[in-house]
Amino acid sequence: MMTLTTLLSFAFVSLCMVLTPGPNMIYLISRSICQGKKAGFISLSGVGLGFIIYMLFAAFGITAALMTVPYIFDAMRILGALYLLWLAWHAFKPNSPAIFEKIEPLEADSNLKLFSIGLLTNLLNPKIAMMYLALLPQFINPEQNFFQQSLLLGSMQITISLIVNCLIVIFASKISIFLKQNKSWAQLQKYFMGSILSFLAIKILLNK
Template sequence: MEFYTIWLFVVAAITLLIIPGPAVIYIMARSIDQGKKAGLISVLGVSLGGSIHVVAGAIGVSAILMTSATAFHIVKYIGAAYLIYLGYKALTSATEHMPIETPKSAHKQLVKIFYQSAIIEVMNPKTALFFLAFFPQFISPSAGSVTEQFLLLGTLFILLGLMSDGLYAVLATTIRNWLLKRNVNSKLQNRITGYLYIVLGVFSSFASPSKT
């Protein structure tokens, strides 16, 4: 691929990434609820989920979502239901103070967050559709293997996403610290994150195959 094409892709990708989307809202909810480490782990999980979409798109698997309305809706509603479930758990939590965690339990919690984040991103069909709609604009069959070009662009997008999402996680942590300094109890934090998850789940449920 020509350097100019790659540079154009990077500029377009950065422009899109700085606009908060479902993944950013999820990452910020995690960061506000559980702190910077949980937020950054969520970023890594979302990146893994995005990488799976990139590989699937490169080999054509994601195209099924564009041709099968049933497959699209199954994936969409499972993902939306899981987000709403996370919101419900946050809203019904009665914890007033952060529980004391041992290093072992904290590690297990971070691993759980990582896999949850990856699953949520994998179950977001709009990510697959976005990649299939956006990447081909910068791919040229005359430049070599289409699969390799797709993977290259996907890798660049994931790396840029890591940086962008990481900044949002840090921003959300600042909001969390602001709440803590003002003695905002954990119930209010749970409400904030719970409603964020639910809104995100409802928003995801209205995704349509024709939109990215």
């Protein structure tokens, strides 16, 4: 059994990652504003399938890797920490553009295309790839069943991400307008998230 501390820590990391603006968030907000909430939820279903694919890939891939390569666990841990530091740097970087300024009007698409683009957006999202291939492994106990732990953590990440993204779809217009009109709040959010990501990265590096 995984400890409650491990589960809560991973839940916190998952929450921080989904709240960090990226391709998924931009696409869902753009689609919800331009084509309505229904289109946003159809797009989100594609994003959700992408999460499941990553979870299954990680569950099988991490299990095999950890059993065959002695030091891959530490390599993944360090890689995950370095990625968090990279995200933190982009949050702290002076004069970095507000990510929500990239949101542009989109043409109406069919349900199949909405789903497909949502799926591809998630599968090609480097943040999600690193989440499953570099960050998730360092929460796994090598002495316990790797596959079951991967499925448990993956299911937790998917649940948290879908809940947050559902709220993003519902309140897409208000969120976009608020962030565009309140530059100081957006900047504060970047610094706060950068601090959290830096703390997590240091904790991961020190947790041998």
